[in-house]
Amino acid sequence: MARSAVRSTDRFERKREAILDAATEILNRQGVKGLTLSVAAAAVDLSTTSVTYYFKRKDDLAAACLMRGVDALQQMLDAALEAPTPAERLHVLLELYLERVRLTTVGEAPPLPVLADIRALNQPRRGEVSKAFGKMFRRTREIFEAESLSWLSRGRRTARTHMLLEQLFWAGAWLPKYDPEDYPRIRERMYDILIGGMAAETSSWGPTPIPMTELAPRDRQEMSRETFLLAATRLINSRGYRGASVDKISAELNVTKGSFYHHNDAKDDLVVACFDRTFDVMRRVQRLAMALPGDEWTRLSSAAAALAEFQLSEHGPLLRSSALTALPEPIRLEMVQHSNRVSDRFASMISDGIAEGSLRPVDPFIAAQMLNATLNAGAELGFWVPGVSQKAAPAVFARPLLMGIFEK
Known part of the structure; x- marks a missing residue:
């Protein structure tokens, strides 16, 4: 490839990533409803027409933001699942996720998108992102694949996977209470709660029914x-x-x-x-x-x-x-x-x-x-x-x- 073509490709990718960074921040603040091509364009000092060169429609831009977030989680899971035990996999996932949030907070990494708004996309983008999310979800469920957890049914593994991912997603709502330098300590406290629960050794499961x-x-x-x-x-x-x-x-x-x-x-x-x-x-x-x-x-x-x-x-x-x-x-x-x-x-x-x-x-x-x-x-x-x-x-x-x- 000619050197000028390489430079052109690099410029295209850098500008595309800049648009996605800005659009993700808007998406996280205002949801898919509030993300428009014109607002995203203004955030990176481009005209709306220039942004359509990269993303023809609003849903294309929103879907690209969400897909980038799913891909980031997929990469974290790939690394976490190299660990030999479920507990170690969980620890690696928490470590990678909270480190990414820390880097974002201090301005050294682009933001992760809030994935809760996938349903607000129109088809076919909603289907595409949902399919990618489903693949990532199944990958997360592999954390529970071990001989020691063979007693877990598929449904119970799925329920625990849903609960685990929700901890990651909701953390963004309360982590700003802390300084980024405290995130490693917070990671260990989250890990301790997930592994050990909250009940004392002398306490057993037997809630009193509330009608x-x-x-x-x-x-x-x-x-x-x-x-x-x-x-x-x-x-x-x-x-x-x-x-x-x-x-x-x-x-x-x-x-x-x-x-x-x-x-x-x-x-x-x-x-x-x-x-x-x-x-x-x-x-x-x-x-x-x-x-x-x-x-x-x-x-x-x-x-x-x-x-x-x-x-x-x-x-x-x-x-x-x-x-x-x-x-x-x-x-x-x-x-x-x-x-x-x-x-x-x-x-x-x-x-x-x-x-x-x-x-x-x-x-x-x-x-x-x-x-x-x-x-x-x-x-x-x-x-x-x-x-x-x-x-x-x-x-x-x-x-x-x-x-x-x-x-x-």
């Missing part, structure tokens, strides 16, 4: 609003913010658009209302659990079990945190604060449990964020493990974090 009737609407007016918000939550979880249009929500409930706007002034208001419902359910479960007799381990495990079960009940699911990226930044920050308050209450329960000896001495803040991420991810358990029952959800999904990801 789902305690979480159901109490009067006719509340039932009407609950029906509306539940339909919207299910659509947003399954199709993303952009896919859950007002028309589709109205059709799901067999009501007119006028009825929709009677309940909510705008679509963003609806997402906020769905989040408010989610946080209200979680706080109610926490209050009910905290009133139970017994120790803090009983209360914490009972709250986790109830929320895992709620996700697959007729009243579930709760709104996935992935919807956050679609909200305007001020509203998104407010919703994150609400989520943090739920986590902080879990942290208080964990601290009390450590003090009394029913829980292991883990980092309460990190453990609470990891628990919150797990319970939120339970909304998609039925997708990843088809046929899993409501009653089985606590043992299949909540127990692995609380008792140890490689424990029976």
